[in-house]
Amino acid sequence: MEPPRDNSIEAHELVREFKKGPRAVDGIDLRVEPGEIYGFLGPNGAGKSTTVHMLTTLLPPTAGTARVAGYDVVKEGPKVRKVIGAALQEAALDPYLTGREHLRLQMAMHGITGEERQRRSDELLMRVGLTEAADRKVKGYSGGMKRRLDLALALVHRPRILFLDEPTTGLDIQSRTALWVEVGRLAKEEGVTVFLTTQYLEEADVLADRVGIIDHGRIVAEGTPEQLKAEIACSTVEAVPADPDEHGAVAAVLERFGEPTTGFRPGSIAVQLASSNGDLAEIVRTLDAEGVRISHLQIHDPTLDDVFLAKTGRHLEGAGEQEGDQEADEVRESARA
Amino acid sequence: MKGGPLLQMSTLGRRAVIRTARQPANVIFPLIFPMLLLAVNAGGLKAATSLPGFPTNSFLAFALAVPFVQGALLATINANVEFARDVQTGFLNRLALTPVRGIVLLLGQLGGLLTIALVQAGFYLAVGLAFGVRLASGVAGALVLIVLETVIVLGFAGLGSWAALRTGSTEAVQGLFPVFFVFLFLSSMNMPRNLIEADWFRWVATVNPVSYLIEAVRSLVIEGWNWEAIGLGFAAGGALAVVGFALAAHALIRRLERT
Numbered sequence: 001m002e003p004p005r006d007n008s009i010e011a012h013e014l015v016r017e018f019k020k021g022p023r024a025v026d027g028i029d030l031r032v033e034p035g036e037i038y039g040f041l042g043p044n045g046a047g048k049s050t051t052v053h054m055l056t057t058l059l060p061p062t063a064g065t066a067r068v069a070g071y072d073v074v075k076e077g078p079k080v081r082k083v084i085g086a087a088l089q090e091a092a093l094d095p096y097l098t099g100r101e102h103l104r105l106q107m108a109m110h111g112i113t114g115e116e117r118q119r120r121s122d123e124l125l126m127r128v129g130l131t132e133a134a135d136r137k138v139k140g141y142s143g144g145m146k147r148r149l150d151l152a153l154a155l156v157h158r159p160r161i162l163f164l165d166e167p168t169t170g171l172d173i174q175s176r177t178a179l180w181v182e183v184g185r186l187a188k189e190e191g192v193t194v195f196l197t198t199q200y201l202e203e204a205d206v207l208a209d210r211v212g213i214i215d216h217g218r219i220v221a222e223g224t225p226e227q228l229k230a231e232i233a234c235s236t237v238e239a240v241p242a243d244p245d246e247h248g249a250v251a252a253v254l255e256r257f258g259e260p261t262t263g264f265r266p267g268s269i270a271v272q273l274a275s276s277n278g279d280l281a282e283i284v285r286t287l288d289a290e291g292v293r294i295s296h297l298q299i300h301d302p303t304l305d306d307v308f309l310a311k312t313g314r315h316l317e318g319a320g321e322q323e324g325d326q327e328a329d330e331v332r333e334s335a336r337a
Numbered sequence: 338m339k340g341g342p343l344l345q346m347s348t349l350g351r352r353a354v355i356r357t358a359r360q361p362a363n364v365i366f367p368l369i370f371p372m373l374l375l376a377v378n379a380g381g382l383k384a385a386t387s388l389p390g391f392p393t394n395s396f397l398a399f400a401l402a403v404p405f406v407q408g409a410l411l412a413t414i415n416a417n418v419e420f421a422r423d424v425q426t427g428f429l430n431r432l433a434l435t436p437v438r439g440i441v442l443l444l445g446q447l448g449g450l451l452t453i454a455l456v457q458a459g460f461y462l463a464v465g466l467a468f469g470v471r472l473a474s475g476v477a478g479a480l481v482l483i484v485l486e487t488v489i490v491l492g493f494a495g496l497g498s499w500a501a502l503r504t505g506s507t508e509a510v511q512g513l514f515p516v517f518f519v520f521l522f523l524s525s526m527n528m529p530r531n532l533i534e535a536d537w538f539r540w541v542a543t544v545n546p547v548s549y550l551i552e553a554v555r556s557l558v559i560e561g562w563n564w565e566a567i568g569l570g571f572a573a574g575g576a577l578a579v580v581g582f583a584l585a586a587h588a589l590i591r592r593l594e595r596t
Contacts (some may be wrong), residue, residue, distance in 0.1 A: 105352055
């Protein structure tokens with residue numbers, strides 16, 4: 001019997017082990033609802049790309065199950081591929097083809113021909129802002145243009161589910177924002193389910209309806225950005241002493257107000273306030289009374305990085321860069337292995 | 338309107354041709370290099386035609402077979418370097434995410450390569466004719482020559498695609514270039530096998546399938562219809578094509594580990 005048609009993504013105890021490495025994905029469970037934008041947030045090497053490769057049928061899982069649009073990713077790979085679109089981590093484009101030629105090629109692979117091809121091509125080029133550059137070779141495109149073309153290519157066959165693997169990495173803020181707008185529109189207006197991996201907190205915060213935070217192949221937290229931040233509840237105060245010798249004195253003052261945590265700035269002291277209504281004025285008064293001088297004092301509302309920090313003991317930025325390289329290599333090498 | 342495997346194949350082949358055409362070095366070098374080598378050999382080895390038993394008075398006509406094999410090798414290397422680059426950059430993954438079947442992907446790639454190689458072969462033939470070579474087998478022989486060239490190209494192309502898919506490395510495919518050329522130089526490219534004096538060289542040339550490819554082309558140019566040479570050429574090329582294609586298909590399955 002044909003499974004029910006839906007646009008959801010489900011994974012249960014999904015595992016991928018590489019021969020010479022650790023478990024890149026170590027038993028993840030997730031469910032993405034139809035029409036939802038799910039942000040898969042984690043540092044380099046956390047297992048994001050490996051998960052995407054499994055969900056898009058490019059990599060068989062070592063264990064566990066996953067269903068995309070109701071189809072089993074292992075047993076029904078061709079059916080999954082028919083209903084998904086994917087823009088993988090590297091915008092894999094042919095530098096010698098034009099944008100329009102890429103679209104023509106992609107549509108031919110999906111069996112779209114004739115007037116429909118022309119119409120869809122023009123529509124997508126306009127939507128991603130590449131109409132003027134359509135007949136230029138891709139080797140002359142900027143990083144942002146390549147990413148936008150990559151997105152257009154993922155959309156040629158009107159997929160019900162879209163996988164975007166770090167779609168804005170390396171892009172300037174303008175290109176990033178333009179891509180966010182388009183992804184948001186796809187979900188809102190066309191009901192496309194979006195599975196988006198990112199290492200940018202802001203991206204997950206702004207774009208995702210729900211966020212899964214992954215580290216070392218495991219989902220360590222999941223929920224809406226608001227829910228996750230509410231779990232942390234308390235703000236963080238961070239201070240940088242004017243005189244580095246006063247580091248201890250500043251720390252002693254701040255620790256009266258909360259638990260020490262990792263600061264964002266070099267040489268800073270940070271504490272997570274004990275109550276959600278931490279009084280910055282009181283902290284300033286106390287520091288002044290103790291006679292310590294501060295060059296920088298800041299209060300941070302809880303962010304997804306605080307959530308990551310609370311769950312893993314590390315900040316998201318800079319975490320796992322070596323693992324990231326290893327994961328990318330392993331995904332690339334997997335077929336060879 | 339929906340297209341099928343034929344549309345997919347022709348589009349992939351078209352892409353391979355466009356990509357080559359837009360890289361002048363990949364167009365000019367395979368046309369010029371074999372012609373230069375032909376000119377050098379035709380000038381320098383002309384005296385060989387006075388050896389007793391040499392099959393023709395024109396070394397140019399004798400050596401014209403070599404560019405056909407050389408051109409097939411160069412087209413194979415260039416096209417498969419690009420194929421390996423598709424693996425490296427993830428372009429192959431992009432294609433793997435579409436409904437295209439692996440066999441169609443491979444045939445599209447080979448189709449593009451074949452088109453390029455046949456255009457090159459037409460150029461070599463035209464140059465040969467322009468410099469006074471007359472095909473002993475006539476117009477029909479030219480047609481057979483094109484079919485034979487197709488088989489030769491497919492023979493090398495399968496092996497090249499296998500290397501590209503197996504290694505996913507442009508450097509590894511480029512590394513095939515000297516290997517292929519060793520086979521070319523250890524063949525009967527410059528001397529009929531029965532006139533090769535060194536026993537070891539004659540033996541190597543006899544077991545080297547490239548000798549049979551060259552001799553089949555050569556027979557159409559200087560002899561006419563030597564069915565034994567033609568048959569051996571088709572057999573050697575066909576065997577290479579079957580083995581190469583089987584290896585490439587297997588490597589593609591492993592490379593596209595999609596479920």
